[in-house]
Amino acid sequence: MPNFYHLKDLSSNFEDYLKTIGDLEAEKQQIRSKEIARIMKVKPSSVTNALQVLREQDLITYRPYGPIALTHKGKQIWLILHQKYKAVKEFLSDTLEIDHHMAEVLAHKIEHAVSSEVSERMFLLNEFLNTHSSCGAGIREKLHDYYMKETKESEKTIDREPTPFLLSFLKAGEKGTIHKLKGDAATREKLMNMGMNRGQDVLVERIAPLGDPMEISVRGYSLSLRKSEAGLVIMK
Template identity: 30%
Template structure:
């Protein structure tokens, strides 16, 4: 069915028509417009294009129906969508709405071969016993990826903000000084503003210690706000 080339936009229309017919038995122009969030004239133009390709039966003021050829293609499109949605939700742990929207964008550019391999990968990770530890890792780690606050340099913290130290400067001498001050990866540090009468010094609280440091001393320490 992949050799029946239609635009991604028309694929969306065909998929929507199939879903509406499945839900309501009939697909009216208004239903299609509401499902896709487009204007009635846009729907009419798309329906005419699909009708010319013998994918639907379309007449003004009459419910739209799929031809056998259109139903076969709609099933292929819906299968691609479901495979990708499962991959994004079950493997990458995106929420249902984001998984659905992402699948809708990517499904149109995948070949049948790549689709089959996505399906095989999803099924293997989801069911194989030797993928159990991978499933545990995905369930634990994936939800946090992309949701973390960006890395900042320590001198960018605002007064009252608390952050976790992620990495130290590359310079060995600077690393040694950080170690001596207790500024180690994984340590929480709180910015307490600038030292009175000496605006060049930044004040930090690390555990039970107060530190007064110059911006140049902390600008290469990377932190993430908690």
């Protein structure tokens, strides 16, 4: 079983960098910083800063203008990150019966938000239901019947709406529509003065190497938002 607790010292932003490097390496590509910047939609300077941090943690080998590769330690962490994403995605698609495409989108958004313990429990539940075929199939069949029954009942009374999520969950290049603002009155007023109003579309342009701040586009204007502030904006 993957040891998800190995991820406790790595921020979500650096996890994304490590996953990108590992994915490129798995495709047998020679990895350059400009390719990472293109895929992650960030500035080359942000990539350079992230690479230096990952090198200091002995996760990659890297020198300026040279190729980039995962170390043995980096490969181990990359494999765990993939197992974590897979655990979340399978829980959403196989156990909760979320549409596979939506499960992939949601898994990318929430994989960084779940703790190591939650990741481990999701992995173990998936493994249990997959390996104990008679029991697992019975549980999933009962869940399916219950989902279908309750979904039909709810559709009789209300229109189904997209599941809300926090602005801080979005990655560079992703967008959503503001549904609601949290926080105290002063904080909400500050956000509204920045153009963060209900129904307004928001595009995440860039995220700093350490995950803070986020650069977003609202009404055609570029704004810088702390991640704690982004966590107060509920999107749809």
